[in-house]
Amino acid sequence: xxxxxxxxxxxxxxxxxxxxxxxxxxxxxxxxxxxxxxxxxxxxxxxxxxxxxxxxxxxxxxxxxxxxxxxxxxxxxxxxxxxxxxxxxxxxxxxxxxxxxxxxxxxxxxxxxxxxxxxxxxxxxxxxxxxxxxxxxxxxxxxxxxxxxxxxxxxxxxxxxxxxxxxxxxxxxxxxxxxxxxxxxxxxxxxxxxxxxxxxxxxxxxxxxxxxxxxxxxxxxxxxxxxxxxxxxxxxxxxxxxxxxxxxxxxxxxxxxxxxxxxxxxxxxxxxxxxxxxxxxxxxxxxxxxxxxxxxxxxxxxxxxxxxxxxxxxxxxxxxxxxxxxxxxxxxxxxxxxxxxxxxxxxxxxxxxxxxxxxxxxxxxxxxxxxxxxxxxxxxxxxxxxxxxxxxxxxxxxxxxxxxxxxxxxxxxxxxxxxxxxxxxxxxxxxxxxxxxxxxxxxxxxxxxxxxxxxxxxxxxxxxxxxxxxxxxxxxxxxxxxxxxxxxxxxxxxxxxxxxxxxxxxxxxxxxxxxxxxxxxxxxxxxxxxxxxxxxxxxxxxxxxxxxx
RNA sequence: UGGGCUAUGGCCAAGAGGUUAAGGCACCGGACUUUGACUCCGGAAUCGAUGGUUCGAAUCCAUCUAGCCCAGCCA
Numbered sequence: 080x081x082x083x084x085x086x087x088x089x090x091x092x093x094x095x096x097x098x099x100x101x102x103x104x105x106x107x108x109x110x111x112x113x114x115x116x117x118x119x120x121x122x123x124x125x126x127x128x129x130x131x132x133x134x135x136x137x138x139x140x141x142x143x144x145x146x147x148x149x150x151x152x153x154x155x156x157x158x159x160x161x162x163x164x165x166x167x168x169x170x171x172x173x174x175x176x177x178x179x180x181x182x183x184x185x186x187x188x189x190x191x192x193x194x195x196x197x198x199x200x201x202x203x204x205x206x207x208x209x210x211x212x213x214x215x216x217x218x219x220x221x222x223x224x225x226x227x228x229x230x231x232x233x234x235x236x237x238x239x240x241x242x243x244x245x246x247x248x249x250x251x252x253x254x255x256x257x258x259x260x261x262x263x264x265x266x267x268x269x270x271x272x273x274x275x276x277x278x279x280x281x282x283x284x285x286x287x288x289x290x291x292x293x294x295x296x297x298x299x300x301x302x303x304x305x306x307x308x309x310x311x312x313x314x315x316x317x318x319x320x321x322x323x324x325x326x327x328x329x330x331x332x333x334x335x336x337x338x339x340x341x342x343x344x345x346x347x348x349x350x351x352x353x354x355x356x357x358x359x360x361x362x363x364x365x366x367x368x369x370x371x372x373x374x375x376x377x378x379x380x381x382x383x384x385x386x387x388x389x390x391x392x393x394x395x396x397x398x399x400x401x402x403x404x405x406x407x408x409x410x411x412x413x414x415x416x417x418x419x420x421x422x423x424x425x426x427x428x429x430x431x432x433x434x435x436x437x438x439x440x441x442x443x444x445x446x447x448x449x450x451x452x453x454x455x456x457x458x459x460x461x462x463x464x465x466x467x468x469x470x471x472x473x474x475x476x477x478x479x480x481x482x483x484x485x486x487x488x489x490x491x492x493x494x495x496x497x498x499x500x501x502x503x504x505x506x507x508x509x510x511x512x513x514x515x516x517x518x519x520x521x522x523x524x525x526x527x528x529x530x531x532x533x534x535x536x537x538x539x540x541x542x543x544x545x546x547x548x549x550x551x552x553x554x555x556x557x558x559x560x561x562x563x564x565x566x567x568x569x570x571x572x573x574x575x576x577x578x579x580x581x582x583x584x585x586x587x588x589x590x591x592x593x594x595x596x597x598x599x600x601x602x603x604x605x606x607x608x609x610x611x612x613x614x615x616x617x618x619x620x621x622x623x624x625x626x627x628x
Numbered sequence: 629u630g631g632g633c634u635a636u637g638g639c640c641a642a643g644a645g646g647u648u649a650a651g652g653c654a655c656c657g658g659a660c661u662u663u664g665a666c667u668c669c670g671g672a673a674u675c676g677a678u679g680g681u682u683c684g685a686a687u688c689c690a691u692c693u694a695g696c697c698c699a700g701c702c703a
Contacts, residue, residue, distance in 0.1 A: 086642085111703095112702085114702095147702065147703075150702080150703095213629085213631075213699060248701055257631085259632075287702085291703095308696080309698075310697095310703095311632055311633060311697075311698095312697070389652055389653085390640060391640075391641055391642075394634070395633090395635070395696090396696060396697090397639080397641090398639080400638095400653065402654065403639080403640065403654085406652080418663080447662095447663085447666090492662075523662095531662080533664080534661090534662045620663075620664095620665050621664095621665065623665090625664090
């Protein structure tokens, strides 16, 4: 990925730290828990961490925060790696919190030796009661004053598997009266007999996030540990752990606002519910803002970078409209994607004065804004398809720039055609339009004698490929109604399928993006077969066309 | 009601005492156009509120209001 300047408060902090010789470079990390797929919100963290390090002479680690084996899985590890690679943010080291379990254990012993941690036999219920609440100070556990020797013996036995799950915990000895709940003797280790996806059954005690995370950062020499706003209250504990575990490196935790998208399901656990309840077709459903969903929908990673950069890195917490991303998608694809014709709701045009057997192959540039993409030939004959919405029997007003009876338009790259007669079925639906064409108006001929009433596109009726078009919209529209679980409130219009035609030269190159002329950007879905190409609409073209009634 | 954080146009967001308060998205006009696309031109905020400090404040101080986060042996 190209280096992207990022001007934000984190950048300022890093530059000051370097100027003051506190560090000579920035080392950052992205620490996902492998319990789900990454989404657009994570993209901010990944891209920010990546460039903060890269722009300041350092590097960026990918570290899986796998301290809770009850809900983590290797399959998520692989998906996460694939998504980060796709984003183009290469990591220096692939690391795991579980790599440090031995050192974490040793540091816990040190804490005990210093009288800074103790083993508590209280039940979880009792611990909860003793912790007090937001306005009431907590009370010390009866086990708080055990001797160093006793704590050491107990903790060693915890590790050895001599106690049942949940029967004991190791706690930091800080301050049960602290107004910061996180400082009220937080739990450091719990007993859980769960097979870990990397360490197997080696451990039956696992460290808690608040204890593990600062140690992971310190061990790796992370200089700036970026996380989201809800961890601000944890920073005193983070610093406490680094200090009392006597770590050499002292990382600095900096918090920034999470990225929320308006009307989108954000948050791994909510997305996971949609997947688990089969409310969507998978983690890569194009209606989701998971990175794999966005990829399947055809969003280019470059657009995500531009989007994240344009958003900036705030300390406040807002909700962003997805339209902003879509604009960057259009900007990116405008130059990168080939343009081609597709008809999603076909209407047959018969050109009465065009010879029955004749076929012409017309020259068409693949992208008028990017000549490097070359050109191609498209077929044209007596029968062509146009979009139903490009024809109205009677021209409704002078703004109408499409086809109507008695009106002449240009079939782009071909000829002017004038509509003369409509054929309807028994229900009154228009099934065919008879036209005549003017041979003198061929595209590229320089014909200027009259102006057409607009330009519309077409696909030849006998030389084409059948295609399915999938159009997406907001997955859930009524977030308000809380009576129904959100995964049962799927917008029925969020996934619309249409059948039509694309140019005959289309091949099933999954993931390739196209602009369908006068329609939008589409990409080829993995569901495509040789017989039926499946296209996902990435984003529509902007349109200033307003239906006036 | 304890603690932490935030508050700039419809949305996101620059700005850190001193010209008419950047920019992006959206929106509204208009020009251009073999994509009603693209491009181009034009259009909106006195900065949560109040009171102070100052020659001068969105930027400093005070008070108030609103919103978000924290009482998992989750991360």
